[in-house]
Amino acid sequence: MSTPQTAITPDTCTSAIFIEADILTKPSVQAACNRALSALARLQQAHPEDNLCLTIAFGADFWSSLNRSNEAAELKNFRPLGQGSTAAPSTQHDLLIHIQSNNQGSSFDLAQNVLDAFGSSITVANETHAFRCHESRGLDGFVDGTENPKGEEDIHRIGIIGNDRPDAGGSYVLMQRYRHDLKKWNTYSLKEQEEAVARSKADDIEFEKADRHPRSHIARTNLKENGVGLKIVRRSLPYGTASGEHGLAFIAYCASLHNIEVQLLSMFGESEDKQTDLLLERLTTAVSGAYYFAPSLERLNQLQA
């Protein structure tokens, strides 16, 4: 029996914190993970109403140093995608800490505890605080998450590696920060914004297939391979400051890195038709990108065993 980490399943949390870091002293990581999980348990017990949850995930360089080649075999470093103003940079790090809860104060408390647990064994590269807007809308005004898998069974089937595998309970992760240019976005008419997404803005209705622009976000990401939908579990939330950088903290979990990668290639002009997503032209720019593997809780408690 393998238990997935806790930040993968909940899909209504109102606050999130994302921290990416590099590992300086590998032997300290196991004890740090154990301390971080103890802090999580303590804070969950103190504030059960906050639904506090945590995922700790690792980049390919650290993971391969554990010599667990039969686990997370698909894991690799993120590579830059696309070209020019619609490119996606690679900002790969060793460690991702993903916190979700219904209370920003509790998220902050856990983040401090997790960072204390890792202490000087890591150096933090970036920290992003995110929040849920009314009706789960992005800062662009569109509802985000509608077609996400719903219900624990579907979320686990799509987001988490099944029990027949040595890495059961684990999940591949894409973390990408997107900076929006809302002034530019708001120069586009409602029709042009809806064309870019291929859903209506006010009532969130999907356009019929025949009415979708081939470069719309839905046309680029609603993909099938041999008749099977390439599904992923998204837990993205808006982030940022009103006066400075803001946009979408995009995070996706999946039992196979392949599903996530095929969608990215299709958005960034690296699929067969070489088209890019209209959102990259009209709304947003990718400013970070990294792949991670979130092992099961049992494996996180015994990374070396």
Ligand code: HEM
């Ligand atoms: C700034 C970047 C992005 C924005 C603003 C954005 C926004 C949206 C919106 C508004 C929807 C429609 C509602 C929904 O079903 O959630 C959507 C759907 C979706 N997005 Fe994104 N998204 C972004 C990046 C990405 C990335 C990087 C991926 C994949 C790696 C992705 C994958 C998907 C998928 C799979 C769907 C559902 C498609 C369907 O089956 O209809 N999105 N996104």
